[in-house]
Amino acid sequence: MTSVATDLSAKLELYRVQVALREFERRAHDLFLENLVKGTSHLGLGQEAVAAGFAAAMRPTDWTFATYRGHNHTLARGVPMTPVLAELMGRSNGLMAGKGGSMHLTSVEHGMMGSYAIIGAHLVIACGAAWSAQYRGTDQVAVCFFGDGTTNIGAFHEALNFAAIWKLPVVFVCENNLYMEYTRTSEITAVEHPAADRARAYGLEPIIVDGNDVDAVFDVATTAINRARAGEGPSMIEAKTYRHGGHSRADPGKYRPDEEVKAWLARDPIPMYHARLLAEGASEEQLVAIHHAVMAEVDQATEEAKAGTPPGPELLMKDVWADGGSQWRN
Amino acid sequence: MTSVATDLSAKLELYRVQVALREFERRAHDLFLENLVKGTSHLGLGQEAVAAGFAAAMRPTDWTFATYRGHNHTLARGVPMTPVLAELMGRSNGLMAGKGGSMHLTSVEHGMMGSYAIIGAHLVIACGAAWSAQYRGTDQVAVCFFGDGTTNIGAFHEALNFAAIWKLPVVFVCENNLYMEYTRTSEITAVEHPAADRARAYGLEPIIVDGNDVDAVFDVATTAINRARAGEGPSMIEAKTYRHGGHSRADPGKYRPDEEVKAWLARDPIPMYHARLLAEGASEEQLVAIHHAVMAEVDQATEEAKAGTPPGPELLMKDVWADGGSQWRN
Amino acid sequence: MAQLTFREAIAYGLAQEMRRDSSVVMIGEDIGAAGGVFKGTVGLFEEFGPVRVRDTPISEQAILGAAMGAAMTGLRPVAEIMFSDFFAVCWDIVANEIAKSRYMTNGQVSFPLVIRSGNGGGLRFGAQHSQSIENWAMMIPGLKVVVPSNATDVVGLMAAAIRDPDPVIFLEAKALYPTKSEVPDGEVVDTLGSAKVLRSGPDATLVALGAMVPRANAAAAELAEQGIDCTVVDVRSLVPLDTQTILREVSATGRMFTVEENPRLCGWGAELSSIVTEEAFYDLDGPIVRITTPHIPLPAADALEDMAIPSVERIVETVVKSLNS
């Protein structure tokens, strides 16, 4: 597949973003083990190409709606590492001052309109943002990421029909990593391609993309986003990918056959892209330099996040309401 | 289409049932106007062939799950008219002693497992009954009726996927009467055939039937029920039909184009079947006699229902719990 | 000054705000050309067109998800959930998403939206179309809950709800739709979180909400004839809650009776009772008594439904019996 992003510097940036997501999450994982990251956390290790490819195809004014597995999408939209890491650590310098946690990363100024932790909800919420863009004529597009397991919940169905009939500027992206938590999605889904095989039920074309190939992702993303911006309505894209680790913090992922894991590790998006960039004229030094710069960023973010204080009581009762408070009585 | 129900006496029975449903509901409508039927009520006038055709294809041990538009389905399963009419009138001799009302007709002894008034719910509940039949190896089949508007709610999607993956003995029947309340379903649905065009999203074959032709209904019903009983899993059938009146008591149905109403009245299932039976060898006298017998039944039910007393206070606090009471404290 | 029915007042209040602010948009089932199943939106489709008054499929999660997503990106949507019982099919969007997202994001997003819904019994619609769900909403942090008792209040509270920067659940008692009252000319804007004292008397304080307000009033009139003079408070808004007025009016009489349509357990009256017992204990001269629908699903038959929901007669009897014991 030839990519729209023919420019090598653009491709180097796609590489950099993927490496940044990867190294950030590796660090987050290490910080779990040190018990500095609290609660739960869902890593997207192995799925970086989807986030990187889509973010690159979006305008700064476009909107991302992600799930609890949202670190990648948050960083890919340009949110700095420090507040994200600090949020995972429950610090006051966190992206939401520790009030949301890993599953709810949000940065409105970066178009990151939230990470949603209850399956299905954000598909309908993304429709609302798209409706608002359509009504106000702002040309904005909402991109909504979700997993394969999510295709079996009711809200998925309502969102797709709703978006289709109103021709909303929203792109639905299923990151099909084969599993809903510990259960193989194919065992509890009536069709082979949980998202794509349902597209026609909403009058949409099925689109499947190699989610480990960032160029391919960038291409389908660009097409779908353009289509949405042109007023031609929603798209549903199924990106085939794989998470390298378990579902969440507590899960070693042992339910997956060794050969399957091995086969997918061999298709790790980052080494694959690394090889492609070398073939397309990048130098090993360039790529190493990118890696070093990323590591420096991760290290700095780690220090800065660690330096954050625990949120104090003044934050507890803040911001239930738009007046900044939480009073329910006079 | 040649019918499995080749036997004339079986066909006369199909005729009788349709006429009974029709005349019962006409009477119910008259009793509204006298303010003897309270609350709301959703008539199935014009849709009798679906209920009659399916009920004829079911065994007495099979289960019906219907909606608030459930008078037809209740009577078609053999529930006597008097308790149904008395229920509509809120009398103590009602099918549920007045506690459920028109929207919740239930008669477990007739396999009428309930009428459900919140859109979507009974599709998943029917799955549960089918699961129980499968688990207990009883050969029972659940038949679940719903409207075209219902195909856009989340529970529809969950039920279909669930039934498909577990190969449950359940038959989903969409009575497509073109409207969800006052809105044309085609205006708010992404596909032309709201049920059939979604079948493949669950690995099912799309099946469309003329819902005003009781023989055709009986045929698809028989096939689907046999398939379910044989352990081959669910079916989804879309029966095209039309309601002659408004959505509910309060609705004159003025939002429907005159020509559309006229065209569908010309396809009224009862006169059509009347003509067919004459062509197939029934005599006019036979059919008139059926009509007379039905009218006598309706008249008698009206008298008996009217004679019912209002439910007394002893019923109010009864049967929240299986012990017959409603105590939540000691 | 116009005499409007409660249902006319809904459309009147909505129209006032839609004329003022083009970011106010409406979505719901059959709210457009049909004017709503309860006729609460009659005329709006004609005046504001199908883009601002938009019919939806039967997809309550999508309706409220759309309202939420639109509210966080610049619109002020008013969504209709036809019967409040149907909140159960979209409760996730209400309770988990709309209510919590502002707090979770440390204030990055706001949800200036209103969800209107027909609430309560009296129409013989049975257990799934008659619930009073004000306590469902009250118990979720992050939701405001408004329950008007008359057409006059509808207009001003609707305006206040729409202008409020936070999500408001606006519950319209179905039993009140045909009732009439005066609506003043010109722009009407009321205040959320202000209870109204409808009548003052020294013997007991009846605290009521929504469709129970006219019943509490009627009961107070009957009680007055028997020589028992009651204060009647119309709560109007559960969140924010006007505890000042309630505490003051209960302390003044020393006796409190709630009149609640919701089933018994964990109703708003229990909350008010617990607030008063905690904060005005020493002003109480006797037990706080809650007059509620029993803890049962609502029956459909008229005879049964009338026994279930608090009646004027039951209020009178309960007050008399309790004050005399």
Place this chain on the structure above:
Amino acid sequence: MAQLTFREAIAYGLAQEMRRDSSVVMIGEDIGAAGGVFKGTVGLFEEFGPVRVRDTPISEQAILGAAMGAAMTGLRPVAEIMFSDFFAVCWDIVANEIAKSRYMTNGQVSFPLVIRSGNGGGLRFGAQHSQSIENWAMMIPGLKVVVPSNATDVVGLMAAAIRDPDPVIFLEAKALYPTKSEVPDGEVVDTLGSAKVLRSGPDATLVALGAMVPRANAAAAELAEQGIDCTVVDVRSLVPLDTQTILREVSATGRMFTVEENPRLCGWGAELSSIVTEEAFYDLDGPIVRITTPHIPLPAADALEDMAIPSVERIVETVVKSLNS
């Protein structure tokens, strides 16, 4: 006699009933080979096989609809809703269908089913995975609501819930999963609707539920050191509710404190407060005080979450302050 953790007790109790009755079947997400995300069903898949312990898609409405339809046709399903917050996506099936259908049909159908769910905070999971939703269930007529506070009670109450002919919402405090207690040998069957008096003292009665029970106990121990001797009641079951025990124990001390994990408004404690104020008013020697999570969504950060949920320290301080004022 075995020492079991709360989470082991869940599987132990389930196994006891599944061995006894082949109509007991389980469904839920990842409950099979994986043994549940909280490891509450470990070993059941191996013992009872995939037909009786069945993994489902992420389709909570279908899970509970299936449980309901199966219960009305001869099975006794135990369904898992992984986190109780997710009740919001299937509340219609719980509140409108399961709870009401017996009443609406005049007793033609029964729903002998149990819905288990991980409930409450303390694990730093944030606002959408930490809610205490016992009051959501308590307020719906037709649901029984059981909330054990220790592994011993889990086994007997689980058996009672499964044998009960009515729908039971069985809430497992996530914070308690690792806690241990003794489970007697042989068949264990407890009784729904019986509160337990864990400690007796004349100065005040602390009424607690679920994860708040050990905290109330610990607070009582600290208070005793300060010379304040409290009674502690573990409510155990909200519906049916053991009002006899609660009224007796509150009347004996004249002072009542509730310790509630749910957010403030319309919690179970408000209901208990209102019952006591209505029925034992003259036995009260001072205000009833509710110690609850404030009326906010739960924050994720450990530092904040610990401030929000009632702590031993807060209980002690509140009791001391209130008794001294």
